[in-house]
Structure formats: structure tokens, C-alpha cells
Amino acid sequence: MPSAPDRDARPRPLVLLHGLGQSPIAWQDFVSAYGAGRPMSAPWMRGLKPKDPVGFDLGAAAAGVADELELQGVKQADFVGVSVGASVALRLAVERPELVGHLVLGGALVRPSKGALRMQRLAMRLVPQSKLVDAGVSRPRMLAVLDALKGFDGTESLRTVTAPVLVVAGSRDKAGVVAAQELSQQLPTARLQVIDGAGPLLNTESARELADLAHAFLDEGQEPKEPA
Numbered sequence: 001m002p003s004a005p006d007r008d009a010r011p012r013p014l015v016l017l018h019g020l021g022q023s024p025i026a027w028q029d030f031v032s033a034y035g036a037g038r039p040m041s042a043p044w045m046r047g048l049k050p051k052d053p054v055g056f057d058l059g060a061a062a063a064g065v066a067d068e069l070e071l072q073g074v075k076q077a078d079f080v081g082v083s084v085g086a087s088v089a090l091r092l093a094v095e096r097p098e099l100v101g102h103l104v105l106g107g108a109l110v111r112p113s114k115g116a117l118r119m120q121r122l123a124m125r126l127v128p129q130s131k132l133v134d135a136g137v138s139r140p141r142m143l144a145v146l147d148a149l150k151g152f153d154g155t156e157s158l159r160t161v162t163a164p165v166l167v168v169a170g171s172r173d174k175a176g177v178v179a180a181q182e183l184s185q186q187l188p189t190a191r192l193q194v195i196d197g198a199g200p201l202l203n204t205e206s207a208r209e210l211a212d213l214a215h216a217f218l219d220e221g222q223e224p225k226e227p228a
Contacts, residue, residue: 005212009022010160010213011037011219012038012076012077012078012101013038013039013040013041013069013074013077013078014034014038014039014040014041014077014078014079015040015041015042015043015065015077015078015079015080015084015089015152016030016031016040016041016042016079016080016081016085016203017042017043017045017065017080017082017086017088018045018081018082018083018203019081019082019083019084019085019086019088019106019201019203020083020084020142020145020146020190020206021142022045022082022083022195022203023043023044024042025042026203026204027042027203029063029203029204029208030080030207030210030211032201032207033207033208033210033211034211034215035108035215036099037219038219041185043044043050043065043068043087043134045061045065045084045088045159046060046061046063046064046065046216047060047061047065047141047144047145048084048141048142048145049209050138052137052141053055053122054140054144055144056139056141056144056147056148057087057143057148058087058091058148058149058216059091061088061091061098062091062095063086063095064094065088065092066092066099067184069099073096073097074097074099075099076099076100076101077100077101078098078100078101078102078103078218079092079101079102079103079104080103080104080203080210080214081103081104081105081106081108081204082105082106082107082201082202083106083107083108083109083200084109084145084149086105086106086107086108086109087108087109087110089103089105089108090103090105090108090158090161093125093161093162093163093165094157094158094160094161097160097161097162100163101163102163102164102165102166102218103161103163103164103165103166104166104168104210104213104214104217104218105164105165105166105167105178106167106168106169106202106203107147107169107173107176107177107179107180107186107200107202108167108183110123110155110158110183112178123154123175135224136212146207149150152155153191155186158183158186159186159188159204161187161188161189162189162191163189163197164190164217165184165189165190165191166190166191166192166193166213166214166217167180167183167184167187167190167191167192167193168192168194168195168202168210168213169193169194169195169198169202169203170194170195170197170198170199170202170206171194171195171197171198172198172199173198173200174200175191176202177194180192182200186188193213194207195210
């Protein structure tokens with residue numbers, strides 16, 4: 001007589017955290033490429049929702065994601081995050097490690113330089129308002145995120161992360177590759193993958209490649225490397 005299926009063997013839910021200047025809909029191509037097999041959600045993060053007051057706090061955004069998972073009865077999830085979404089996922093891995101299974105991170109803002117923040121502010125100001133409206137985001141809200149990251153340095157807490165991590169960068173994003181290399185070296189459980197020909201917007205410009213990497217890492221398993 002066959003045994004009953006093990007409920008704990010079901011795939012963990014997959015939470016998709018969008019990047020700066022994006023909304024949850026930015027994940028639609030990734031979701032299509034990843035395919036069925038596990039429940040997925042792409043929540044707004046606290047401080048980025050259209051009706052939230054303008055202002056952003058990384059800890060509050062992470063707490064908001066954790067609260068939403070707990071309301072859904074989710075005990076542990078895997079996360080794919082880009083840009084500020086990757087930073088929120090990392091913050092969760094530090095503060096709520098029991099909620100985090102595996103992490104796939106693209107362009108995490110861990111210790112952004114003043115020059116990088118200035119460039120992002122300039123780029124954000126140059127985005128046509130119509131494009132932001134179509135994406136469901138506002139310029140003041142995005143600029144508030146960059147203001148909140150001034151002087152932020154999350155590198156000290158990285159040593160406490162125990163979840164397996166895949167750090168991803170696009171080869172055309174030279175600054176992103178350097179940052180990804182530094183991040184993967186600081187995380188004792190991480191490995192690095194560079195997508196050839198990809199730019200910084202991995203979940204939109206390289207959705208298929210990111211989905212394939214995430215699928216292999218999350219579903220086939222990735223053993224963490226031994227701490228140095």
C-alpha cells in the first residue's frame with residue numbers, strides 16, 4: 001500500500017521582489033518562462049505601493065513581506081529579487097532567517113556608492129513620466145528609495161546569512177558584475193553566475209535566462225560552499 005504523500009516535500013512558495021522603477025507586473029515574463037510547479041507571488045513592497053506615503057525604509061519593507069507571508073500561513077519561501085528587491089530579500093535572510101529558503105539576487109544594493117546613487121537618480125529623472133505611469137510607479141517614490149540608501153552599508157550583517165544564495169549579474173552591466181563579485185565573496189553561502197550579453201534589468205530584459213538559472217538553483221538544489 002503506497003504511503004501518503006509528504007506535505008513537507010511540496011516546493012516552497014516563490015516570492016518575486018521587483019526592482020527600482022518597477023512594479024510587480026515586471027515579473028510576468030519571468031513567471032511565464034519559469035513555468036508551473038510551485039506557487040508564486042510578486043508583492044508590492046512597503047513604501048513602494050502606489051497609495052503608500054512617500055518614503056522608504058529597508059527594514060520596514062522586509063517586515064512587510066514577512067507579515068504578508070505569515071498572514072498566508074507560509075512558514076518558509078524562496079526569493080528572487082532584483083535591485084532594491086534583492087536588498088529586501090537579503091534583509092529578510094538576516095532578520096528572519098527561518099522564513100528564507102534559497103535566494104536568487106540580481107543587483108542587490110548592499111553598499112551603494114555615492115556615485116552609483118547619483119547616476120541612478122539622474123537616470124530616474126530622465127525616465128518619461130508616461131513610462132512610470134504605465135509601470136504603476138511614481139518618480140518621488142523611487143527617488144525616496146535612493147535617498148534612504150544614502151550611507152547604507154549592509155555588508156557587516158552578510159556574514160550571518162545562512163541561506164544558499166545565487167548572485168546573478170549581466171555581462172553588459174560592468175558595475176553590476178563588480179558588485180556581484182564582491183557580494184558573492186562576502187556571503188559564505190553564495191555562488192555567482194553572469195548572464196552573457198545581459199544588462200542590469202535581468203527580470204525584464206533577460207527573463208528567460210534568469211528563470212532558467214533560478215529553476216536549476218531552486219529546484220535542483222545548490223549546496224552552500226564552506227565558509228573560508
